[in-house]
Amino acid sequence: MKKTCYLLIAIAVAVMVFASSASVLAASSLVVAQDTPPRMMNPHGDDSDAGLQYMANFFDGLLQRKGPDGTLAPALAERWERLDQLSWKFYLRKGVKFHNGNPFTAADVKFSFERLSNPDVSEFINTGKSITGVETLDDFTVVIKTKEPIPWFANNMHQVFIMDKESTESRDSGEVMVKPIGTGAYKLVEWVKGSYVRMEANADYWEGAPPLKTVEIRPVTESSTRFAALVSGQVDIVTGVPVELFDKIVKNPKLDVVSRPARRSIFLALNNKPGSPTADIRVRKAMYMAINEDEIIAKVMRGHAAPAAQIPDPPTIGYNGNIQRLKYDPAEAKKLLKEAGYEKGFEITLSGPNDRYVQDAQIAEAVAKYLAKVGIKTTLDVKPKSVFFPEVTGGKLDFYLIGWFDGTFDMGRTYFKLAHTRDDETGHGFFNGANFSDPDIDKLLKSTADIVNPQERGKVLQQLNKMAMVDKIAWIPLHYQEDLYAIQKGKGIKFQPRPDRWMVYKEISK
Amino acid sequence: MATYIARRLIQGIVVLLVASLLCFIVFRFMGDPVITLAGRYATAHEVEEVRRSLGLDKPMHVQYVRFLANAARGNFGISYVTRVPALGLILERFPATFELASTAVILSFIVGVALGVLVALKPYAMRNRLIMAGSLGGISIPTFLMGILLIMVFAVYLGILPPFGRGETTQVGFWRTGFLNLNGISHLILPALTLAMYQLAVLLRLTRAGMREVLTEEYIKTAWAKGLSPRKVIFKHALRNALIPVITITGLQFGELIAFSIITETIFQWPGMGNLLLTSIRENDQPVIVTYIMLAAVVIITMNIIVDILYAVINPKIRYA
Numbered sequence: 001m002k003k004t005c006y007l008l009i010a011i012a013v014a015v016m017v018f019a020s021s022a023s024v025l026a027a028s029s030l031v032v033a034q035d036t037p038p039r040m041m042n043p044h045g046d047d048s049d050a051g052l053q054y055m056a057n058f059f060d061g062l063l064q065r066k067g068p069d070g071t072l073a074p075a076l077a078e079r080w081e082r083l084d085q086l087s088w089k090f091y092l093r094k095g096v097k098f099h100n101g102n103p104f105t106a107a108d109v110k111f112s113f114e115r116l117s118n119p120d121v122s123e124f125i126n127t128g129k130s131i132t133g134v135e136t137l138d139d140f141t142v143v144i145k146t147k148e149p150i151p152w153f154a155n156n157m158h159q160v161f162i163m164d165k166e167s168t169e170s171r172d173s174g175e176v177m178v179k180p181i182g183t184g185a186y187k188l189v190e191w192v193k194g195s196y197v198r199m200e201a202n203a204d205y206w207e208g209a210p211p212l213k214t215v216e217i218r219p220v221t222e223s224s225t226r227f228a229a230l231v232s233g234q235v236d237i238v239t240g241v242p243v244e245l246f247d248k249i250v251k252n253p254k255l256d257v258v259s260r261p262a263r264r265s266i267f268l269a270l271n272n273k274p275g276s277p278t279a280d281i282r283v284r285k286a287m288y289m290a291i292n293e294d295e296i297i298a299k300v301m302r303g304h305a306a307p308a309a310q311i312p313d314p315p316t317i318g319y320n321g322n323i324q325r326l327k328y329d330p331a332e333a334k335k336l337l338k339e340a341g342y343e344k345g346f347e348i349t350l351s352g353p354n355d356r357y358v359q360d361a362q363i364a365e366a367v368a369k370y371l372a373k374v375g376i377k378t379t380l381d382v383k384p385k386s387v388f389f390p391e392v393t394g395g396k397l398d399f400y401l402i403g404w405f406d407g408t409f410d411m412g413r414t415y416f417k418l419a420h421t422r423d424d425e426t427g428h429g430f431f432n433g434a435n436f437s438d439p440d441i442d443k444l445l446k447s448t449a450d451i452v453n454p455q456e457r458g459k460v461l462q463q464l465n466k467m468a469m470v471d472k473i474a475w476i477p478l479h480y481q482e483d484l485y486a487i488q489k490g491k492g493i494k495f496q497p498r499p500d501r502w503m504v505y506k507e508i509s510k
Numbered sequence: 511m512a513t514y515i516a517r518r519l520i521q522g523i524v525v526l527l528v529a530s531l532l533c534f535i536v537f538r539f540m541g542d543p544v545i546t547l548a549g550r551y552a553t554a555h556e557v558e559e560v561r562r563s564l565g566l567d568k569p570m571h572v573q574y575v576r577f578l579a580n581a582a583r584g585n586f587g588i589s590y591v592t593r594v595p596a597l598g599l600i601l602e603r604f605p606a607t608f609e610l611a612s613t614a615v616i617l618s619f620i621v622g623v624a625l626g627v628l629v630a631l632k633p634y635a636m637r638n639r640l641i642m643a644g645s646l647g648g649i650s651i652p653t654f655l656m657g658i659l660l661i662m663v664f665a666v667y668l669g670i671l672p673p674f675g676r677g678e679t680t681q682v683g684f685w686r687t688g689f690l691n692l693n694g695i696s697h698l699i700l701p702a703l704t705l706a707m708y709q710l711a712v713l714l715r716l717t718r719a720g721m722r723e724v725l726t727e728e729y730i731k732t733a734w735a736k737g738l739s740p741r742k743v744i745f746k747h748a749l750r751n752a753l754i755p756v757i758t759i760t761g762l763q764f765g766e767l768i769a770f771s772i773i774t775e776t777i778f779q780w781p782g783m784g785n786l787l788l789t790s791i792r793e794n795d796q797p798v799i800v801t802y803i804m805l806a807a808v809v810i811i812t813m814n815i816i817v818d819i820l821y822a823v824i825n826p827k828i829r830y831a
Contacts, residue, residue, distance in 0.1 A: 037789070040592045047549040119560045121593070123549035126556055177594050192686070193602060194781025195676055220674055220779045221789070224658065228673035232665045355792065386541035386794035393545050393557070417551065427553020 035240030037219030053502035059161035059182030318411030318461030345375030352401035392433030607782030626717025648711030720752030765813030
């Protein structure tokens with residue numbers, strides 16, 4: 001009896017020593033509670049930013065985006081140039097090794113780009129199909145040819161990660177989905193689904209070993225639990241702080257809040273079918289002016305948003321600082337409606353998701369109330385994103401709330417998806433769910449397709465942006481969201497959030 | 511007995527068929543999973559290609575028949591979201607859910623029955639009245655509130671127990687367990703308590719009612735009169751007879767806890783099957799949802815059969831024809 005008792009005590013002591021040594025190690029390690037768990041460890045299988053941000057730690061693209069501004073910088077390619085309208089040449093970095101020791105060469109680039117068009121393993125089918133071929137001139141030079149001119153092609157190269165050809169082909173396809181082998185700053189130690197992702201620094205990283213030795217990411221989807229994890233000191237950083245918990249965190253002396261304007265803007269899309277009330281520019285203006293955006297920001301977003309006058313955010317090519325929001329003026333809105341012959345208003349249905357953006361359903365509700373005040377009877381139709389988005393891509397809506405930002409930092413691709421007349425052949429207007437169509441916008445947009453020089457593109461896209469927002473009121477812009485993070489104070493964590501919301505751990509130190 | 515079990519199994523298969531058919535009908539209203547799978551910038555053509563590669567271009571009845579044929583061979587399809595087999599994805603989460611549910615059931619059974627007996631012996635003592643009042647709270651406070659309250663008190667204010675997750679776990683063969691170290695056990699306490707609370711209250715009240723009834727029976731009086739020790743009278747003669755409904759409920763609840771501890775798992779971010787189900791519903795990961803429902807039905811049917819067999823063991827008077 002005594003013996004077992006001693007044994008138990010010995011085990012308990014051992015466990016405690018082990019536990020305390022784990023906390024000593026914590027000096028160069030970081031624990032993060034993320035709002036979204038990773039779906040898989042296949043870098044091409046999830047094109048959402050929530051998924052790509054995990055991959056950005058294990059893999060590198062040809063290029064990368066550097067925080068905190070999102071500047072395009074070399075990664076696996078040291079430099080690049082556009083040879084002609086359709087060809088892009090990348091000069092690859094020499095001496096880079098994958099986590100398994102394999103050297104990185106042009107063959108891996110070719111393999112990775114060809115993998116993009118396989119629907120079984122890729123969500124980048126559009127990127128994959130836009131390429132006619134990858135030529136490897138030698139082991140460290142590749143030329144990628146596209147089917148049509150894609151001016152923003154290089155701008156997107158931070159999202160396409162390069163895999164190791166040899167180990168991806170030789171390993172079982174199921175293992176490729178869960179065990180990443182890349183060139184990235186971190187190697188995966190263990191991924192227990194639903195519990196944690198553990199990674200350790202890649203000492204041989206081509207940019208030099210990252211400052212944090214180990215990182216543990218715990219996906220906590222429930223926002224109140226994420227809050228509890230932070231307050232109880234279980235994690236160092238929390239992403240996706242809900243606006244309703246913001247005040248509590250600010251008041252807590254142990255915590256710091258880090259916020260930055262998000263890239264995503266929230267806006268309303270309208271149809272302009274001939275004969276419908278919203279085809280009249282005066283009605284569009286009236287609806288714009290009837291919405292009190294400042295109040296939405298103050299009350300619904302609790303101050304955590306910035307008013308938007310256009311879809312792209314300031315760092316995007318095509319952002320036009322001269323565009324102003326129309327003033328909130330319900331009296332003027334009523335006057336415009338009267339002029340347009342809708343003195344008694346009309347009926348319209350406002351659709352939107354209720355599980356996609358910050359306070360999305362509440363924003364829609366507020367919009368409906370403002371419109372009702374000027375006589376427009378608005379029926380609300382909010383639903384889960386899995387039901388809502390197919391309706392958008394199917395072009396089945398008249399009036400809806402949606403959010404957008406473009407990972408390429410170039411407005412061109414966004415405008416082709418959102419504003420161009422729907423065309424199933426080319427895929428233009430795929431997210432133009434209200435069938436908005438304007439020949440002037442289409443024409444100007446088409447003319448930008450072969451301009452590559454960022455300055456020239458900027459000029460034309462700004463002009464296009466102004467046309468859409470001021471002359472045509474293609475959409476009613478609402479606001480830019482704000483990204484909120486909370487960190488433990490006094491642990492010396494140096495963290496600057498990125499515009500794309502990715503958590504790239506080589507940029508964080510402690 | 512054998513014919514009885516065979517009959518139950520056939521019933522079970524019918525239930526599985528109906529459950530899976532219902533799933534397929536509901537899926538039609540859950541939206542189109544293909545849009546997200548093709549990527550944000552896919553064209554309509556590319557979306558159609560992905561639809562074909564997943565076999566979702568076929569009419570619903572064809573999809574259903576193909577699902578049944580594959581399921582009969584143990585292949586429940588590939589998860590849309592993670593692109594690995596759905597069944598494996600769920601079974602990977604089973605140990606977490608099983609450990610949580612079994613801890614909760616054992617806890618509630620032991621404490622519930624013990625308190626139930628205690629209360630039945632002296633129903634009007636002040637302490638026992640307090641216990642009964644407390645059990646009302648256990649029944650009426652919803653799980654999510656109980657979970658959040660426990661987190662607030664023990665994790666946020668007192669800071670003595672971790673608020674979420676499973677903590678350190680150890681891989682033993684195919685089974686990943688949290689029982690083998692203190693960290694894992696400390697993570698188990700709050701969610702297990704949350705899950706056990708309702709159960710415990712129900713079992714307590716059930717035991718008390720049963721015991722009070724049995725204690726008035728003639729044969730108990732005889733036992734006392736014979737001068738048997740109180741322990742023998744209470745536990746051997748009385749409790750054994752009062753326990754039959756208690757075991758039924760425990761067994762049924764155990765099956766349900768394994769299959770549907772969704773709320774508790776979500777609040778505590780417990781990496782179990784319920785948590786996975788909720789994520790899958792949000793992501794519209796249909797193969798995982800239908801596999802889960804089928805698996806849940808299997809668990810509940812199995813628990814039912816086990817309970818029926820246990821009846822016969824506890825009370826030899828019960829016979830199945």
